[in-house]
Amino acid sequence: xxxxxxxxxxxxxxxxxxxxxxxxxxxxxxxxxxxxxxxxxxxxxxxxxxxxxxxxxxxxxxxxxxxxxxxxxxxxxxxxxxxxxxxxxxxxxxxxxxxxxxxxxxxxxxxxxxxxxxxxxxxxxxxxxxxxxxx
Numbered sequence: 604x605x606x607x608x609x610x611x612x613x614x615x616x617x618x619x620x621x622x623x624x625x626x627x628x629x630x631x632x633x634x635x636x637x638x639x640x641x642x643x644x645x646x647x648x649x650x651x652x653x654x655x656x657x658x659x660x661x662x663x664x665x666x667x668x669x670x671x672x673x674x675x676x677x678x679x680x681x682x683x684x685x686x687x688x689x690x691x692x693x694x695x696x697x698x699x700x701x702x703x704x705x706x707x708x709x710x711x712x713x714x715x716x717x718x719x720x721x722x723x724x725x726x727x728x729x730x731x732x733x734x735x736x737x738x
Contacts, residue, residue: 611685614715618690621713621720622680628669630662637661638719645725649737661723671737672698681708688715698736705736 617636624632643661647653650671655661668676676698684691690713698705707728714722727733 607685611687611690613718614688614690614713615683615685617715617718617720618683618692618713619680622678622692622694625665625678630665633662634658636720638717638721641719641721641723643723643725646727646730648727648730648734651737668698672700675699678709689713690715700736703736705733707732 621633621636624630624636637658639658640656641658641661643655643664645651645653645655651664651667655664677696679695679697680692681695682693692711692713694709694711696705696707696709709728710726712724712726713720
């Protein structure tokens with residue numbers, strides 16, 4: 604039987620706070636949680652390139668998500684688990700754009716070190732649907 608370590612619990616708490624800050628548009632809090640050199644990886648989807656190197660590029664991605672969805676994008680964590688320095692989050696993503704609706708499940712894998720997010724890999728339930736929505 605595997606037990607969750609204190610570091611894993613701390614990492615889950617960090618990611619949970621990150622989702623709360625993202626939901627409120629609190630970039631100041633997110634800036635303290637994400638390392639300056641962090642990277643975000645997502646398959647190229649419509650207008651999005653898929654690779655964002657550095658916190659500033661990640662924040663640019665977040666701002667574009669917000670603009671393109673006219674502020675309707677929501678990412679709500681449904682389940683979280685940790686293994687070592689990784690936190691796995693199943694999330695429900697919803698957004699409105701140009702008269703269309705996006706509703707799907709995604710999984711994000713966060714790598715945490717030194718109390719900051721260093722890397723994020725985003726996996727979509729239905730990439731084709733997301734590409735049409737963001738296209």
